[in-house]
Amino acid sequence: MRMSEGCLIVISGPSGTGKGTVCSALLAKHPEIAYSISATTRKPREGEQDGVNYYFKEKTVFEEMIQNGELLEWAEVYGNYYGTPLAPIREKLSAGKDILLEIDTQGALKVMEKFPEGVFIFILPPSLEELEKRIRGRGTDAEDSIKRRLNAAAGEIKLAEKYQYAVINESVEETVETVAAILKAEHFKSKRCTAIINEISKSKGE
Amino acid sequence: MRMSEGCLIVISGPSGTGKGTVCSALLAKHPEIAYSISATTRKPREGEQDGVNYYFKEKTVFEEMIQNGELLEWAEVYGNYYGTPLAPIREKLSAGKDILLEIDTQGALKVMEKFPEGVFIFILPPSLEELEKRIRGRGTDAEDSIKRRLNAAAGEIKLAEKYQYAVINESVEETVETVAAILKAEHFKSKRCTAIINEISKSKGE
Structure with a gap:
């Protein structure tokens, strides 16, 4: 049970x-x-899909997510942002996943x-x-x-x-x-x- | 490991x-x-062995154990004491058991x-x-x-x-x-x- x-x-x-x-x-x-998918501002490489490999975001959108506390953590690496969006995690957890x-x-x-x-x-x-x-x-x-x-x-x-x-x-x-x-x-x-x-x-x- | x-x-x-x-x-x-064996002041029943079923103790000895903080917990039930001696537990834990x-x-x-x-x-x-x-x-x-x-x-x-x-x-x-x-x-x-x-x-x- x-x-x-x-x-x-x-x-x-x-x-x-x-x-x-x-x-x-x-x-x-x-x-x-389930696997937590990161958000990033780097461009998708060939074959990479939004919502599968990463959530691909514009820089301004990512910065808004930072401002609004929508990321569990984030970092800048070689000029690109990477972070963990909280909303999909909350959603899956409350669905019991x-x-x-x-x-x-x-x-x-x-x-x-x-x-x-x-x-x-x-x-x-x-x-x-x-x-x-x-x-x-x-x-x-x-x-x-x-x-x-x-x-x-x-x-x-x-x-x-x-x-x-x-x-x-x-x-x-x-x-x-x-x-x-x-x-x-x-x-x-x-x-x-x-x-x-x-x-x-x-x-x-x- | x-x-x-x-x-x-x-x-x-x-x-x-x-x-x-x-x-x-x-x-x-x-x-x-390992299984934690209780101490008691009640008399052993037929077939019960000291250190296997219980640690059988005289009332005065049990009361000393209480005084010395040698029991994790104890209670009196129908005029007999029952309790959990700490020493054998500590011994087994530090031996990795x-x-x-x-x-x-x-x-x-x-x-x-x-x-x-x-x-x-x-x-x-x-x-x-x-x-x-x-x-x-x-x-x-x-x-x-x-x-x-x-x-x-x-x-x-x-x-x-x-x-x-x-x-x-x-x-x-x-x-x-x-x-x-x-x-x-x-x-x-x-x-x-x-x-x-x-x-x-x-x-x-x-």
Whole structure:
């Protein structure tokens, strides 16, 4: 029996921990979970669809959204805005759907402030050495970029204590199972079940 | 990878919700979970063993335990003391073992005060009507006792909001799965993983 409203699951962690792979695998295994789509002012690339890959917005529209507090968080990257619109999240949650937001640690901290009822999960690498191996293994990053990421990661890992949950990503399959267990458990948090608790306590004689 | 220390799982709820059956089924399926054994001043019945069914104590010893704060909670029932000794719980938790405590709602509220780091799960009946059916179904209770239990239950159910989790016990199997998911999730609470988070953030060059 489904007892509670939907949860916003925020998955975050340093670059290279594999959080993207974990999110894709989670969505593949649990298609009932919705994915939070970002808004951006950058132009669509070939094949990208509005409302699927991103919500594509004009700069003035995006700035209005910022002004009106319609974004859970936003950032400017190389002259383009990126952000998380709140309205589609609220809509899905009140329809009882869970929604997954994958975001960097800076963004997650902002979401924590604006939406503390979210479920915040920090994905950890097994060690910084292993993180270095994974980043080098991609073969796409220059040496100075690798060093920068690793230094950032060492600092970011301490942020894990600000999250409710911390999961070491040793195997994607295990991490997905753990995130699914966290999500299941969160649905049974009594603060999310007050309506049904009330209903049961008054159920006599129905 | 096991990231954290053990959890004290406290399972509680009104009489008749099936919390005892849930606990037995949980322990059968997860023999790695230890069971919290109560201390009592009542005499052992035939076949009961000290340290297995109860810790059997003399009245003066039990009263000393109360004085010394060695009990998480205690109560006097028909002239005998019953209580939950803290020392064996602390021992098992620091050895990394989870420990299950099944207790009535009065006792659970006392444990919450003394041991807020426990995981408190309230077992709900699907409805008060269903609870009445279950209590009557046992065929062991007199009419006035049934009425007393049902009145108590209606009040107790509101206490569910004080617990972290509330689970409707519709099927024992499902409830056991939910409790197991809650326990798994709790092991990944970052507050329980501070040691390993520290270790990883300093792991470079090892």
